[in-house]
Amino acid sequence: MSTANSFIEIVGVRKSFGDNEVLKGIDLSIAKGEVIALIGKSGSGKSTLLRCINGLETHNAGTIHVDGKEVRANDAAAIRDLRQSVGMIFQNFNLFPHLTAAKNIMLAPMRVKKTAPQVLEAQAKKLLERVGLGEKFDAYPDQLSGGQQQRIAIARALAMAPQVLLCDEITSALDPELVGEVLRVVESLAKDGMTLLMVTHEMAFAKRVANRVIFMHAGRIHEHGTPAEIFGSPRTPELQQFLSGLGD
């Protein structure tokens, strides 16, 4: 699956927690601008794979390259550099509760890129408008709904101008009526050409937005293809079973 112009290149990646091997040799390459949906049962290793890409987890074997640079979780300076081009959005938002929406967004550019305050504020305003929350500049996270918090978290990740966004089940903690507002933001990012790698349970969304769908099972990439292939004609019994289990 290797291509010459791949932006993320994952080769033979293995990861164990104690005796439990959750990734059993993952090969995957992702081109710039691609939107990839990672699907599979919980425990299949999809979140772990995502977390290995930005060094939140240390893989035990294999290599991961992002934009030609190897991900080595034990090299603090290198991993900080990497994280400037790889944004991450979490299931539980993980906004900083003691900071306003705007400060959540401005903190990293202020500290890491040393951007000037006026520039930061203008940028924060623009990002908040982009996620449809222009009026929430001074709101604290606990004054916002889950959907709003997640949109702020997206704006916060975008503030570092990342080249790829990792989305780890970003709508799983949301009430059903709030899922749409978050997915619309993600879809607009995809349209703008952002490289997206998302672990998701929103199959309709994956079908509509993803270029490729990866089905993970028992620590391996079990099946992959276009949304039409994966959802239209699943080849393996595991994927068929997984997809039929979603309908209820």
Next chain:
Amino acid sequence: MVDFSVWDVVRNLLLAARWTVALSLIAFVGGGLVGLILLCVRIAKLPGAERLVGAYVQIFQGTPLLMQLFLAYFGLALFGWNISAWTAASVALTLYASAFLTEIWRGCVAAIPRGQWEAAQSLGLPFRDQLRDIIFPQALKIAVPPTVGFLVQVIKGTALASVIGFVELTKAGTMITNATFRPFIVFSCVALMYFALCFPISAWARALERKLNVHR
């Protein structure tokens, strides 16, 4: 024999209480600084730090403060350092406070959800900024009530410095008793003065706790 009025007793005790306050402040500020350094060393996961600091904490939590004072006063003298009771008490209480405070604060830092660290890391913030901007401000809110509560323990702990001859409130009470033969009056005054020092601090700790709970 000289006659002591109650006012004489109170006046002398008040003069000695200054040293109780001074010793408490030294122990608390010094202990806070050392405790903070130990905390940073610990959460930075420097090699061996967790075990060393853990052992340090266990030693001070597992032995009586009185023994720590004896060891500081008599033990350092064995090495040829002739130190005053004042220095020995300051050193012992500072180390004692640092061990307790670093452990209290470690718990507060551990109470911050892992997602906060991960979000800070994912944004590429250096470790220093993760602590300064994300972890410490949140941990501080949790830390204030138990920290202020511990201040009360330190104030009462300074009473033990009397046994190595440091003249603070309790030692002054003993000396005045020896002169007046009115132990009940004298030690009642001593107890009242400790109470006058500690009660407002406890009340403040409770008020802070309520306030911080309301505003998260």
